[in-house]
Amino acid sequence: MTQMPALFHVDPRDDVGTALHDLAPGDVIDTLLVRQPVARGHKVAVRPVSAGSPVLKYGFPIGTAISDIAAGDHVHTHNLSTALTGSGDYAYDRKAETAQARGDERTFMGYARGDGWTGGLAGTRNEIWVIPTVGCVARTASKIAERGDARHRGKGVDGVHALTHPFGCSQLGDDLDGTAAILAALAQHPNAGGVLLIGLGCENNQLDALMGRIDPSAHPRIRTLRAQSAGDELAEGDALIDDLAAIAAKAHRSPQPLSALSIGVKCGGSDGLSGLTANPLVGRMSDRVTIAGGRVILTEIPEIFGAEHLLMQRADNEAVFDGIVDVVNGFKAYFTAHGEPVSENPSPGNVAGGITTLEEKSLGAVQKAGRAIVTDVIPYGARVTRPGLTLLEAPGNDAVSSTALTASGATIILFTTGRGTPLGFPAPTVKVASNTALAERKPGWIDFDAGRVLDCGMETVANDFLDKIVAIASGEQTAAERNDEREIAIWKRGVTL
Known part of the structure; x- marks a missing residue:
């Protein structure tokens, strides 16, 4: 022995x-x-x-x-x-210990956007985003973005990127509304110094209605193109990108406080160490950013089942508590209405990594929120407006939830993983390995090794991680950015015509 x-x-x-x-x-x-x-x-x-x-x-x-x-x-x-069942009964009783002030006055080099369409958030990138209203012009958007990126990258613009998707037509009601809400929110993102919206012309998701969802203060940095009305849609798109590049190039990085930062927190491909190393480490960052007056956004509602009480105990007031209850029970009802158990999780990869039940996964996952006070609960497609921790309605799927985090205003995403994934999203996506073996095996995917917590201690690694976040927020590329991994995925909830 x-x-x-x-x-x-x-x-x-x-x-x-x-x-x-x-x-x-x-x-x-x-x-x-x-x-x-x-x-x-x-x-x-x-x-x-x-x-x-x-x-x-x-x-x-x-x-x-x-x-x-x-x-x-x-x-x-x-x-x-698992011992999980359907919807639960909860009572408001704020009693959890919350994060205490630490006085961190660290700054990052970001793009000040003012108090209009970004609500005081600073961009961590100065990019031009080409967003199709409908999947029919997704390839058109990609062509225009590729040509624009070749002309303008590095000339006052950090990149020109198409955010493509297959939706925008043959949708009805809430399903169409969700698509439009996500695209309108993306168009108002602090990391986009300019936006080109491309429509086909006959789709359900019409350009004029989409523009009506966007804060008028953002309109000067948005251009629109209707492909069916254009003589040469590529040439017209090129000219509009050139116009936007001239506007975006006027922005410059300057020192910004952590209160101007908005981080989305996400876990994907978790293992048995995620709740011991990477997620608590991200939780320390949530505490530091919210204490400084910044914003943290937590989603993946099905992956807080069994741990929702930890968030409810930190609700800022009874109205926020009621919002948490509604979004949790609403998601459970969404599962049961489709004949699915609320505990249909963890994934095969989670199980192979040592996670047995959804309760175990959730108790580890909510640690990404640290001890921050929950100040708001917002629906899918909405934008964050309050400092502190916001709970966002979205499923656990990596691509759907990370897109929702970006659209809600996250200017950087902290993505923990024990199994590894190459995925990246429009906001810089920082991959945090729960174990050193993964970080060493996949250096092309991983940005930070949280496995060091076991050897070096949480405080030492937390200080190093905040340095890394500040560097990335100031322009250092993530692994996903270097690999040109940039995707969006929209939550499809209704019928297709």
């Missing part, structure tokens, strides 16, 4: 610890004898749990034991099951 102090125990109340590297039967951790093989990121019982009893991690239940569990047992899908 080998002495291996290799278990991360989050809370003294917990029934399980997390293996920091692969364990074999017969290994001893302190006085605990490991009884089965346990992969890194998976759970080991630190005390017996009888069948039918809750299993605690993070100090809260992550499910119910479906058989007797002995100390030293591997705890996973074979002996642990």
Whole structure:
């Protein structure tokens, strides 16, 4: 038997610890004898749990034991099951400890946009975005953006990019409204120094109606093109891009306080270490930005099921609390109305990485919000308006939720991952590895190694991470930007004609 102090125990109340590297039967951790093989990121019982009893991690239940569990047992899908049910009843009782002031006066070099269409947020990029109203002109938008990028990148413009999608026609009601809301919000993003909206002409998502959704103060930096009305849509698009480039090039980076920053927080391809390293690290950034007067946006509503009480306890007031209840129960009803259980999560990759139930995944995921006060709850397609932590209605899907975060006003996205993904989005997407092995294996994907928390401690790594965020907000490219990974995805909720 080998002495291996290799278990991360989050809370003294917990029934399980997390293996920091692969364990074999017969290994001893302190006085605990490991009884089965346990992969890194998976759970080991630190005390017996009888069948039918809750299993605690993070100090809260992550499910119910479906058989007797002995100390030293591997705890996973074979002996642990979710306890989640449908919509819940909640009572307002603000009692959670919230983040305390730290007086961080750090600045980043951003693009001041004023108090009009950006609400005082500064851009972290000065790009031109080409946005089609409908999928029929998506390729047209791409061609115009590619030509414009070749002419203007590096000449006062950080890049010209098409944000393409397949929607905008054959949609009805709330489904069409969601598409229009997302595109209008993207057109008002602080990172876009200029926007070209391209319509076909006959689509449901008409250009004039879309412009009506956009703050008039943003109109001077927006141009429109109707492809069916143009003689040569590519030539006309080129001229409009040149016009926008001249406007965008007048903007320059200048020192901006953290109060002018808006960060979206997201996790994708999580593993058993995500809730121990990367997500708590991002939570420290949420605390620092909100304390400084900035904005943090949290979404992935189905991935807070089982941990929603932690956010409800930090609601700024009863109206915000009611908003959290409504969006959580509304999403649960969305699942059940389609005949799906609310616990249909984690993904196969999550399970392989050691996450067993949605409660476990959610308790780790909400740590990205730190201890910030929840000041607002907004619907899909809406834009953030209040300092502090905003909860945004959107699903957990990486592309859909990250697009929604961008549209809501996130000027940088902190994306934690234990499995890795190359995806990037219109806002600079900072990939944060939960473990050092991933960071070393995929340096072309990963921007920051949160696995260092286990060796160096949270405070040291948090200071380094804030330095990295400031550098990226000031213009340093992310791995996704270097790889030209930039996608949007729109939440499709209705019928297609």
